[in-house]
Amino acid sequence: MQLRYGLNPQQAQAHATPTTPDRWPVRILHGRPSLTNMLDALNAWQLVREAAQALGRPAAASFKHVSPAGVALPGPVDEVTAELYRVGDTRITDLASAYLRARDADPKSSYGDIAAVSHPVDADLAELLTGVFCDGIIAPGFEPGTVERLSTKKKGRFLILEADQTFTPPPQESRELFGVRLTQDRDQVPISRNLLELTAGEPLPVTAADDLVLGLAVLRYTQSNSACYLRDGMTLGIGAGQQSRVDCTRLAGAKVDTWWLRRHPTVRSLPFIPGLRTQEKINWQVRFIEGGLTPLEHRQFTQALTEPVDDLTPDQRAEWSRRLTGVAFVSDGYLPFRDNVDHAQRHGVAYLAEPGGSIRSDEIADACREHGITLARTGLRLFHH
Known part of the structure; x- marks a missing residue:
């Protein structure tokens, strides 16, 4: 499999080969992955698969730079998350709720993530993914129409990988570093x-x-x-x-x-100007919570609001x-x-x-x-x- 590039664009020659002859654990349905995309996707798939097996429920992950930004099982989507992602009162599927909860754990870090789910992608999840900044998804299957729906995302560059649920990895795994091949038993x-x-x-x-x-x-x-x-x-x-x-x-x-603190009434009621993108709202909520805005950030934050707001006091933060x-x-x-x-x-x-x-x-x-x-x-x- 020829990859788009390695860890960086200057590492132009990059490819992947299966360790088991003629048996790939994943196949590309759309897009062209980089080496980093493959690392994220393969790790993320193993995570959601093991979590689902251990707990008997679907699992979803938002993966970024070879670590998860968030992971979740299906569950209630609270008002803060529902408002932010415009879910409304409509009940979404378990798989969509799992990914939404995973992404909302750290939505600033999830920007440009690889999504992973333990069960086949359904229409609700596909629709949700079209509205967030996500680079790709790995799943064990896709319901009819979802691949076509997702393939238009990112001007056709959205990465869609299908994992083989029946694949069993070899008992040992290896990696090469600076001319040395390191081999160990797989942690099973x-x-x-x-x-x-x-x-x-x-x-x-x-x-x-x-x-x-x-x-x-x-x-x-x-x-x-x-x-x-x-x-x-x-x-x-x-x-x-x-x-x-x-x-x-x-x-x-x-x-x-x-x-x-993103659930604090003051943060929830920040008076953002109409039309501000969801990710911009998230980023400004986080910076408001973190405090210490630079002069430039303070001006930009003020421009993103319809009226000034007071900072949260230490007592307010402690009480919450x-x-x-x-x-x-x-x-x-x-x-x-x-x-x-x-x-x-x-x-x-x-x-x-x-x-x-x-x-x-x-x-x-x-x-x-x-x-x-x-x-x-x-x-x-x-x-x-």
Whole structure:
């Protein structure tokens, strides 16, 4: 398969070959992928497939730069998301709701994503995709008319990949780097509720256990170090690729804060000028929440509004933050210090899963007990590079 280019346009010669002779795990239905597109699509497909198998429900992911920006199962689409994407009162299909919830976890980062779903694309999802800035989709099938509908997106450049649900990858996987071929066993440990061993706190409710299992599937395909926060079958914040684990925890936590503050009445009622694009509204909501606008950004923000608005005060932010509860937190590697727990609890965390095995594991358990967090150990590290 000839690719459009490698990781960068200057890497003009790029191609893909199947490791199993004459057996491709995916086929191109429309468009021409780059190497990065293929990396995103292949990782995203494995994620949604494993999440759906583990939880018995459809799963969707918004994938960007070899890590998920958001992942979700079907569920209620809250008013904020519905208003933003103009869903209205019409009930959308499970698959469309899963992708919408996945994308809304971090809609700024999802701009130009690769979408992935565990089940065949239906008309509702195809219609939704035509209205957002998305570069492509991978799915195990497409209902009649959906490929034709999507193939007109991005002036005909939208990427459509079909995954082979029956494909079984080889037991070993390899990659080449600087003249060296590295080979390892494929990580085939099933993700399931059986991994969750209660270590501290109250027994896990079924919904919390499902959130933790979803988090494990997410982190298996997120660049390490990584951590994520989840609630009600969707990610609220994912921290990826940080050298320090507590930096992952804090980065993902900041994304949780942004997601939650986007639901604050002040943010919801920002008086944007008529005709402002959805993505521009999202970006300005996020910058308003983050604060610290540059002089140029402040002028542009003012021009995007019909009237001035006051910043959220620290007290308003703190009071709103206390309303977020029932959040699950998952780490791909063991927590080496209790500061991860101390930071996580600031974002409404009530349930936590990590591999365990640190020399300070007792301190982690004590910190969970102190904050009233239920701790489950998995014994399974999920590094991904």
